[in-house]
Amino acid sequence: MEFSFVQELVHRLKTFQAMQTDVVTTRAEQRMREVQALMRARRISGVPVVDEVGDLVGIVTIEDIIRALDHGHIEEPVDTWMTKDVVTVRDRWPLTESMSVLDRTGYGRLPVLDESGKLVGIVTPESILHSLLVELNRLLAQDEEHPHQAVDRSAPDGLRMEFQVTAGDYDSAGLSSVRLKRELANRGLAQDVQRRVAIAVYEAEANLIIHTERGGQILAVMDDETIRVTVEDDGPGIADIDLAMKHGWSTASDLVRTLGFGAGLGLPNIRKCADHFEIRSAPGYGTRLNLRFDLTPAARGDSAPKGPAGRGDEAGAGE
Amino acid sequence: MLWSELMAELDATVLVPGADFDVNAIAAADLLSDILATEKEDFVILTGQTSPPAIRTALAVGALWVVVVRGKTIPQEMIDLAKSFGIPLAVTGKKMFEACVSAGARMWNSPSSRS
């Protein structure tokens, strides 16, 4: 059971999520002696060699250093001693694929290239383990059930809904939001929580439609105490998060604005609506929002009979 | 001001009818995020948007009515969606600014007009 859970975890991760990005590199014209010093100083056992535009041209490993030392050639340039046909993996590959390459080759590290062949990181058994622990922690913090489970049966009023959002499908904006709100209304949650969740999910959904390359997913999980919403996409990511969080800052095009989006209010409003807000983004890779809404007794609609039915309650038909 | 009075004031056509009620607040905006960011409760939306997302916006924030300005032709899809969600929908020939002015003049609390 535990084992399959970890397997499931590995399957969900992409290589870029498990790579180390602050890669120490060297150039072909460096001396082997300098690389040796670098490796000792940084406690690393392999250094990718890149050219002036960042393309990978080789790798120097401990074995290469030893070979050069053996022959008394440690003062020679990297070019003559580096390994030139480097085994690499791609940033968007499933992590499982990169792990099997590590396994097959027996190498301790693999350079990671992006779509254009640029070196963007390096995966090692340690970086993979680290990413698994981070992901595991996140899931534990979220109290999530097994990912296969469609509905959280542990809580009588539990709810788990997952939405796929398509990039560029402007007319679909709000679909996930109203579906989720209807479920919350059915469970008798207070209007205030319904509204805050619906607004936050609407804005997150709109961002997936407007700003991403391939859309993304929204996952909402409710138990007795909280509603947790995770929003995830795989690119293009946000370069400056502080700027993106600014009231009124938007990169939306004029066309998108005529369709009603791009006031630059979405992210700040999501933060305002949620009781806990976390945004993480890596340019070139994607963005993730973790939102939490606390269900106080009043929010659960426990304390008093519900007020007049809002629109959410009537959302019986249609979508 | 009663909803029916506002409709008369705006010379509006009702596409999806609803019950009459007292209008206390209006959110006027073409950008949906403006509407989603409003703090108002039980308000009427004035917008130039004629798409399903505008109806879903109303649903998300719990708005009471949606009025489309500038006499736009409203796609059947939007009308159907409003019907299925029980969101009353109307259209006025007035521009956003004019609609806000006429509505505001009749209401003791002036409308918010961010657009």
Ligand SMILES: Nc1ncnc2c1ncn2[C@@H]1O[C@H](COP(=O)(O)OP(=O)(O)OP(=O)(O)O)[C@@H](O)[C@H]1O
């Ligand atoms: N998932 C995302 N991927 C990439 N960039 C994003 C993403 N979400 C937001 N951004 C960037 O952050 C900016 C601010 O986002 P925010 O949601 O606050 O405003 P907006 O989407 O531009 O306009 P509005 O939400 O008011 O319609 C966006 O213009 C965009 O540049």
Ligand SMILES: [Mg+2]
């Ligand atoms: Mg947005």
